[in-house]
Amino acid sequence: MITRLGRWVLSRLRRFLPEWLLTAPSLLWLLLFFVIPSLLVFTVAFRPPDPYGRIGEGWTLDTLARLMQPSYPAILWRTLRVSMVTTLVCLVMAVPAGYWLARQPASRRHWTLLLVILPFWTNFLIRIFAWRTVLHPEGFLQTSLVKLGILSSNASLLYNEGAVLVVLIYTYLPFAIMPVYAAAERFDFQLLDAAQDLGATRFQAFVRVFLPSIQIGLLTATLMVFIPALGSYAIPDLVGGPSSEMVGNKIAQRVFTDRNLPHASGLSALLALAVILPMVIAMVVRSRHPDKVPVEREKGGPREGGAQG
């Protein structure tokens, strides 16, 4: 009995070992540089702060209790909302851009791609400061909008959530365009012909064939925008105001101003939880209700349609 079990385990092992060996390096990397550091950060939330800004001795739940501050849910919600809107707008702009890029002749494609990544040649902070100039109350944009009567003179383009959104979208758009383009470039555009041939309109062909075919690109783009947007603090710090603070700003304040590392790590954990929890729920729901309804009838169902054929 035991030898049989042993043999079975061995055969299993042999079957799955190569796969494990292949994924082992990346798993190890994830473990060493992502999972363990994250866990370390989260454990800090259970430590007391110390007056010199270090991590104190012992364990406490004080920090977690202090996370119940009334201002935090609003900030957390704003962070999620701003990040989601940024992601959505970036995707909506990246899809046509990626589609268009993929349909260009190779020579023009390389030029346009270069234009997409050109902003990265300028330092991130300098680009944000450039936006401050553009949106400044005495800047060109506001003065001309006021002159045209579109904007009242005491309105402000800067230091609000709108400004944060604009600059976030501006900053992360290339990160959305690149993966969408990479997926679109591998897309067989004859499939759109086939869809139209089967009676789909151009729009239907786009939605039912193009979008599902580039879903990996869309997913990558979503992660590439959503995750950094969630953690952003420089942008809301520089172009936002007190009414548009994000969790990132709070974390930065706890670290640099209050020198309260446990509190900062508690906020980080809260943010991570706020993202991971809906994802886990969505995954569970999806696995319970697969969205592909099989066309095939169950066995034993009526078959008169087939009999006529």
Place this chain on the structure above:
Amino acid sequence: MESILEIKTVNKAFGAQRVVRDVSLSVKRGEVFSLLGPSGCGKTTLLRMIAGFERPDSGSILLDGTDVAQLPPNRRQVNTVFQNYALFPHLSVADNIAFGLRAEGKPKIEIQEEVHRMLDLIRMHEHAHKKPSQISGGQKQRVAIARALIKKPKILLLDEPLAALDLKLRQHMLLELDRIHDEVGITFIYVTHDQDEAMSLSDHIAIMNEGVIEQLGTPAEVYELPKSRFVAEFIGDTNLFPGKVASVEGSDYCHLEVPGLGKILAYQDRPVAPGENVTLSLRPEKFNLSREKPTVPSIQNLLPGVVDTIIYMGSETRYVVRCGEFKLNVLRQHNRCLLEEKPITWEDSVWLTWHADDGNILQSTNGTPATTPNADSAP
């Protein structure tokens, strides 16, 4: 039989390149109509105009009496089986087949039933849930056909559907296509560069060359009575004799003077006048080959030759026979050479005979001997 598709003087150019030139043809309801021609002759372009992916520069395309030349593909009752299938990789076989009806917004029950019928037709029930990447080339082909047929098109367009398959599978799919056509009774327009496919499947064949239809007819017509040198050479093998009409014999026959060969008797497929330059096409299997000089009636031609090459191919044997300045292709299907006491072999002197009716005087003058400047007139 009435025609379901009428194409009238359709033209299409890409830039300066005229890809389809003054094409007119008519396809009868329920038939298999082939567009046959070498790669790059404009077959796909013509097909794409019928499907609606390209607009003709001029001319009309009448589908069941209405001009559809300017309609988009989704508003024509015509469906296409694409050259490389173009199955949707993210959808299962069943969902691929259902795509057309879902786009129409048909009720779910009806879609299920139709998909079921199509899976019956292509005999692929057990693969209904697989993705296109999990099935073989022949199966993809069948899914592509079912996906198009579920729309009940007036015409099914097939663009080189078997080109990507290996020989054995191609032969099998050819029978399969024939069966499917018999079962659904829908008109097929079949594009191919393979003459065997076209010959075995079609009711009518249009032979295209450089954007022009060289000849349109039944498989037997285009094989037995090719109008041009191009058609004669493209469909099967042939021997071409460029010559001059020496004399006209009654209303049916004429003598041709073929430089480097001699005088031969030929049936007048078209009225000819003495002195006219003509080209005679003679298929390799029309010859009779013998070692002894046969006695033949005057209606037969008789020429001496020397065997240059023998290619034994099992079901048939090909001979190349030197005859005057010509090297003639001769085909013997009923091969008994191994059983003959003394089989015909290399450098044997042989006699070639053929019936005057078996040659075919080409309509067009292209392929005339080099002595006259080549008047390369279009048919």
